[in-house]
Amino acid sequence: MNKVSFKLICAIGCIFSCFLYGQRSVKVVNSLDFSRNEVVAIPRTMLKSFLHKNSEEELRIKDAKGKWLPIQWIDYDADGKNEELLFLVNIDAGKTNVYSIVADGSVQIPGIGISTYSRLVPERVDDYAWENDKIAFRVYGPKGQQEALQGIKSSTLSSGVDIWLKRTDQPVINKWYKGYLTDPMYYHKDTRGEGYDPYHVGNSRGTGGIGIWKNEKLQVSQNFVTSRTIAEGPLRTVFELTYQPWSEYEVKETKRVSLDLGSNFSKFESAFESEKPVPNYTIGITLHKNEGKTQLNDQNGYYLHWEKIDDAFVGEGIVINPKIVEKSIAFTSNVPDESNLYVITKPYKTLTYYAGFAWQKSGQVQTEKDWEKMLQKQASIIAKPLVVEVGE
Template sequence: MLSHKIPILGFIYAIDCIFGIGKMKGQSSIQVKNTLDFARNEVISVPVSQLKSFLSNNKEGDLRIKDHQNNFLPIQWIDYDSDGKKDELLFLAAVEAKKTNNYTIMADGKTPVPESPVTTYSRLAPERVDDYAWENDKIAFRVYGPKGQQEAVQGIKSSTLSSGVDIWLKRTEKSIINKWYKGYLTDPMFYHKDTRGEGYDPYHVGNSRGTGGIGIWSKDSLQVSQNFVTSKTIAEGPLRTVFELTYHPWSEYGVTETKRISLDLGSNFSKFESNFTAEKKVPNYIIGITLHNNEGQTQLNNKNGWYLHWEKIDDAFVGEGIVVEPAIVEKSWARKSKVADQSNLLVVTKPKQKLVYYAGFAWQKSGQIKTIQDWENILQKQSQIIAAPLLIKIK
């Protein structure tokens, strides 16, 4: 049978060339395989090094991607090291359980790249001292900068001294960062009230770990850094936002930290990548979630590497969580204290030079979850996604 097919394929290719189809040289497809038993809708990262053949024959700006239904997809290029050269190509892949999808790479400078109705976004926010805030279509976060630390030390109540991670409860797919900070300029309580149907910020961080802050557990106490000292936006666009924060040396071990944070469209979890150097041998690194006033429920799953907190804030429940590779976890526990902001769910990890983990949340009023079981299922799926990433083959 094979000997009969070869000339037919050759004939089809020849016809394609006559009519101007198939002129593109280089890679022509991306195969994406989902080995898990649930559907996945995830951002795919393709290193530019794997597109050399295509880009040597076609302009970067002409690259387009079509799905198996012949629809053009939104794409995003990222230059991670700011050298003016693209390092990675992103697109969103929707793959059913135990299925494989094929995406077509083509050169078509005449067809515009589709605009996404939703996006990711991040920036430094000098409107409120110097927060750094980031969001996608589901969730939003912020952390606190050096001016905020300086003002907090001076006793200015509107500023925060903390390396904890704040969460903003949003119930709109639209971007809210710019709108909420603009409102803050005339009303400091603007985003602390849920009066516009978009959500609000009722979450208290203080000196706790918030949702995903880190530290070192030593001598029966938690040692943490202070506010970040520098920030750098690497990318913000329809599919992924990426930025980096640096911190002054902290703890008795003289730890210097650079933290890269990214958030993909459609995800309930930010990815945190902390790179450390230390003057002394470090016993561990911990990841934490505030337990506020020791209320709510916790679940600790060392086997699968996910950790859950479920609490009621005002009139609705919020689920916060951490997901990490189980192999790096030493132990975990819910540490309760009578001291303000010192009650945290703590995940103790082996002291590596690079710590990678995911932290995120879901709010009942966003419509994403109704029960603690819903949130548990999302955490379980995220742990499976980390363990079994989509398989990508470029042809």
């Protein structure tokens, strides 16, 4: 068989395969000057023609080299119908990658050994905790609020966001809370080489809690009252929290939080309704005892805190579209938990921002400058997201 005949047979085979299984191309464009390893979302509406002939269960994605990629479907509104397909993209600076969507249920979706995860934690009152391979967070629920008001010291009355310092890419939530059942200090000690929780939240904003700034005071909600897990992972975990009406404005808030694999930043999306006009919504980072360093960058929409906790440094930060920011301040006070970095935003009905951190012992950052570069990159990613196009 000559080379021309062989190529013709291959081409016919490829066409037949595409007809038989159904195939589409996905083009992903990175317009930034650094490489990106991100989770990409394809709305179901962009897959309508493919799914008209093929089922979700058969869908697979492979890169230009023929490597099959991890994927994840998400049903955001719990109606039994997925709205979004996720897959992980590794793309060089200024490049365009092309992927293939194929209907072939015989191909096993590859695992990746790491994951995102979140859940309500009834064994520790009723925290809600979430994590990925880089970082972990938690917030506090209604039973914790009730116990705190009763004076039980192990419970927390706060809508601030706690951070857990990890130095492993493996999940810790279930392991640490299991340890807590026999030793309440289990995850407050870094004795296993995985990290720990030395971070104090109290009535502060922690890393990414919100409020309303008025007359040099922050009005805040109490603990969340309901939670709903939307997706556990492996590429993205998503959940929603609701709060009782709070502040003098009787704000009703539903907060959706998501965390992608490989990211140091949780995405927060709060939807608000209020009884009367609200002057602003304000995002905060605790300054603890005012011993760390802060940087406020309204022009580019990133805000930095760099502090020493025990024997290592931690960088906390907020990243947001600068167009919705009114101003920012590093507010200091002698009252415990009232010193916070505040990002004061215009009072839109939906507030979207990113909050995250990096710990020196995780190996991700060593200096304040390293952390600032991570914040700068995240600001660029928000400003210029990866462009995704689905073709025939």
